Amino acid sequence: MRIIIMGPPGVGKGTEAELLIKDFNIPHISTGNIFRELYRDKTTVGKIAKSYIDKGELVPDDITNEIVRNRLSKPDVEKGFLFDGYPRNIEQAEAFDRILDEKGWKLNAVINIQTSDELIIKRISGRRVCEDCGSIYHLENNPPEIDGVCDKCDGNLIQRDDDSQETVLRRLRIYYDQTEPVIGYYKHSGIMINADGSNAISKNHADIMKALGEMN
Ligand SMILES: [Zn+2]
Known part of the structure; x- marks a missing residue:
């Protein structure tokens, strides 16, 4: 099963992606996560990528496409994959087609999740992340027991640079x-x-699985 999942930031794409990779037992490939790992490993590519991501801008296509090409050379993608956050524009979509063609692979489905901007801004600007263990909270939907403190490890809860309302608006645009x-x-x-994406997670997932079943 080779899937792309698309949708604006905060639409519930990550949650749906987790359900799909479990159901199909395929790797979840998020270019955003790969860039964050490269930054944590102090690589030059990681530093360049972060400077774009922090401004709410896209990482240049040649860098992103190369990272995707490398990722698709690993053995775990033989059984399929789910791409999340890629391709982000026409140039990347065309490059992705070329990479897949070289391998003789075809996509099975492109899942597009949508909802209103108001709901997205509400969801993202309330998000808080634990500095130490990475647990995710939400001021309204999933608040910590003590303000600003992680329930699991007592770590400090922060708002990620790219989750501020101003950056969210720029990312949506x-x-x-x-x-x-x-x-x-x-x-x-x-x-x-x-x-x-305004539906409950379970309903949304059931709808998607039904559509995938009818398609393949
Ligand atoms: Zn924590």
Whole structure:
């Protein structure tokens, strides 16, 4: 099963991705996570990527495509994969097609999750992350027992640089400007699945699994 999952930041894409990789036993490939790992490992590519991500901008295509090509040379993708956060624009979508062609692979589905900007801003700007263990909280939906303190490890809860309201608005604008054409790119392929991110997680996942079943 080779899947791309798309949707603006904060739409519930990450949660849905976790459910899908469990159901299909495939690796979850998030270019955002790969960039964060590269930054933690103090690589030059990681530092360059972070400087773009912190501004709410896209990492340059040549860097991103190269990282995807490398990731697809690892053995665990033979049984399939789920891409999250890639491709982000037409140039990346075309590069991805070339990489897949070289391997003789085809995508099974492109899942597109959508919801209103208001809901997204509410979800993201309330998000807090533990500095020490990485646990995620939400001021409204999943608050910690003590303000600003992690329930699990007593670590300090912070707002990630790219979760501030100002950055979220910029990320949404970039998303709609650059990524929506990608939806157009895949629309004609007959493998698009549209999902409603305002639905409960379980309903959304059931709808997606049903659509995948009917498709393959
Ligand atoms: Zn913690």
